[in-house]
Amino acid sequence: MSQRLEVVDPTIAPPVWAALRNEAYAQAKSEAALASLIAAVILNHDTLGDALSYQLARKLGDQELRAMSLRDTIEEAFEANPRIVETAELDLKAVFERDPACKGYVQPFLFFKGFLALQTQRVAHWLWHEGRETLAFYLQSRMSELFQVDIHPATQIGRGVFIDHGTGIVIGETAVIGDDVSMLQNVTLGGTGAERGDRHPKVGRGVLLGAGAKVLGNITIGDYAKVASGSVVLRNVPAGCTAAGVPARLVNCPAGEEPAKSMDHTLAEAVYDYVI
Incomplete structure (x- = not known):
């Protein structure tokens, strides 16, 4: 595994990212069957944006648009508009605070399709305003197929x-x-x-x-x-x-x-x- 598999000091890292990584570290140790997944999606990354771009690309990529190419596009969106990642952090916090079934940040980040669909739409929305409507519609279609959530890019x-x-x-x-x-x-x-x-x-x-x-x-x-x-x-x-x-x-x-x-x-x- 990556050498970045360590507990993060929440006084140094952003609080949600630190909590997400620390939960992931504990769950990777306690559930060996998912350790590789947790490491690949969360623990091998230095920032929330890096982890989110990997997770969205992993979920949304298919034979037509490979995950690595899609991740480049997502990272382009995050770099051009850092507010997307800041907003994702607030969305993740909202899930944790309002859903009584949510046990922490790892659960929605890995598995909750409402959160993942919303982050997909935010990338599609950026593409829409960049004039890249075809790719924005492609992400809308993938969102609908995977998550049963249909939100227009605009x-x-x-x-x-x-x-x-x-x-x-x-x-x-x-x-x-x-x-x-x-x-x-x-x-x-x-x-x-x-x-x-x-x-x-x-x-x-x-x-x-x-x-x-x-x-x-x-x-x-x-x-x-x-x-x-x-x-x-x-x-x-x-x-x-x-x-x-x-x-x-x-x-x-x-x-x-x-x-x-x-x-x-x-x-x-x-x-x-x-x-x-």
Whole structure:
């Protein structure tokens, strides 16, 4: 194994990277069957960006676009825009803090397809703005095939976003997702027809989108709002409110201080009379 297989001082290395490496070191020692994988993906690298580029290339590479060539492209994106790696660190931290099933940083970095799909989209988004749309679409296609998550490369996504489970998520081209948003499986941020132009939802900061929520059209979900599981939202939701039902109605305002971080999916007893 590489000589870099050592415990890292968190006072020197960035905290998430240090925690990830230290967890990986302990797990490589305790689970011999996965030691080579853990070393190749995490322990043989000096930075989070190096490890992430290796992991994404390893997952996404195929016969048409080999992993080594794809890694060169990913590293190009990271070098041109270091914010991508900084954002990945915040995304990884969000998974650890909001998912009660998450035991540490190694688990999502190696295995959680919501996290991996999100990082794939961030690279595709960079390619899109560089005018390399064909390669961006290629990554979108691979993301959909591997992770069952379909996010358009042009979608604007903030920092500290948590995609739980990931399966069945579909997000359209002109959607905008703010910082600190959490969403569960089978969420759709889509359009309402064949119209072109700006046609997808704008999701504010700290919003919680429950499993199976469908938010359709060029509408706004205000900051710290909540969309209940299985709801269909066709009109704006005010900041701090909860929308529930088919079609969705406002259930309670406020929804809670930071529903995306608390992951609180409960609903109030009283339901307002009007449809949003």
